[in-house]
Amino acid sequence: MGAQVGKLKVWIMTDLEGVAGVFSFEGHASSKGRWYDLSRRLLTQEVNAAIEGALEVGGSDVLVVDGHGEGGINAEELNPEARLLSGRPLLLPWGLEKGFDAAFIIGQHAMAGVEKAHLSHTESHVSVQNVWINGKKVGELGMIAAIAGYFGVPLVLATGDRAACIEALSIVPGIETAAVKEGLSHGAAVSISPARSRSLIKEKARAALLKKDEIKPYKVRPPVELTVEYTEAYKASAEHLASKPWAEKVDARTVRIRDEDLLEAFGKWF
Numbered sequence: 001m002g003a004q005v006g007k008l009k010v011w012i013m014t015d016l017e018g019v020a021g022v023f024s025f026e027g028h029a030s031s032k033g034r035w036y037d038l039s040r041r042l043l044t045q046e047v048n049a050a051i052e053g054a055l056e057v058g059g060s061d062v063l064v065v066d067g068h069g070e071g072g073i074n075a076e077e078l079n080p081e082a083r084l085l086s087g088r089p090l091l092l093p094w095g096l097e098k099g100f101d102a103a104f105i106i107g108q109h110a111m112a113g114v115e116k117a118h119l120s121h122t123e124s125h126v127s128v129q130n131v132w133i134n135g136k137k138v139g140e141l142g143m144i145a146a147i148a149g150y151f152g153v154p155l156v157l158a159t160g161d162r163a164a165c166i167e168a169l170s171i172v173p174g175i176e177t178a179a180v181k182e183g184l185s186h187g188a189a190v191s192i193s194p195a196r197s198r199s200l201i202k203e204k205a206r207a208a209l210l211k212k213d214e215i216k217p218y219k220v221r222p223p224v225e226l227t228v229e230y231t232e233a234y235k236a237s238a239e240h241l242a243s244k245p246w247a248e249k250v251d252a253r254t255v256r257i258r259d260e261d262l263l264e265a266f267g268k269w270f
């Protein structure tokens with residue numbers, strides 16, 4: 001079977017919009033969509049490919065987090081070697097703790113506002129415009145990398161559309177990526193086939209774990225400053241958050257949260 005790196009604990013965050021064959025919010029990524037069940041199967045099979053790759057090089061304890069809005073993992077189809085964290089609310093820190101050797105993100109989309117990023121958004125395509133951590137604009141990838149980094153866990157693999165992969169490399173140098181589709185616009189993309197995406201993801205998962213010691217956890221230095229800009233339609237959410245004693249209003253739709261502790265800062269926002 002080749003190279004192995006011993007018994008590894010692997011944490012896998014998942015999302016739906018960055019999966020090969022998933023093309024829309026309404027039809028594919030919403031539970032009311034006509035292709036939602038298909039999308040869940042496509043995501044679950046991509047996750048299984050990552051799990052298989054991990055198991056081949058020494059992964060032994062794998063925790064999968066069902067991160068997409070209403071959930072996107074089909075529990076029955078998930079590789080039986082993995083455990084699944086799902087249900088809502090998904091409480092921070094999403095099952096992470098010290099002792100995990102590596103983190104993966106499967107099915108990720110890019111942050112809001114990126115060109116040629118398919119189905120890009122940050123947390124919510126309805127309510128949130130932008131998010132910054134200590135002045136650096138981040139999307140979900142950056143937030144997840146930071147929360148994993150808080151526990152000393154390196155994010156070693158990201159899969160999704162090409163824009164998400166580029167974003168991952170800008171946050172975590174050396175991270176392995178699998179670009180399974182390329183956005184032509186926010187709504188349209190060219191995807192590789194699900195079968196191809198699975199073999200690519202499996203190969204990248206193996207490679208990522210074999211080089212995990214070369215990849216540094218993404219650490220945010222305290223004090224933490226979390227800035228959230230809401231959309232115009234959700235100004236009231238900014239207003240509400242800004243009324244808290246630990247928050248500060250930046251402008252009518254932007255709020256800043258300060259805390260010594262990254263998790264506390266996120267907890268205040270969520």
Ligand SMILES: [Zn+2]
Nearest residue numbers: 015109123140
């Ligand atoms: Zn997302």
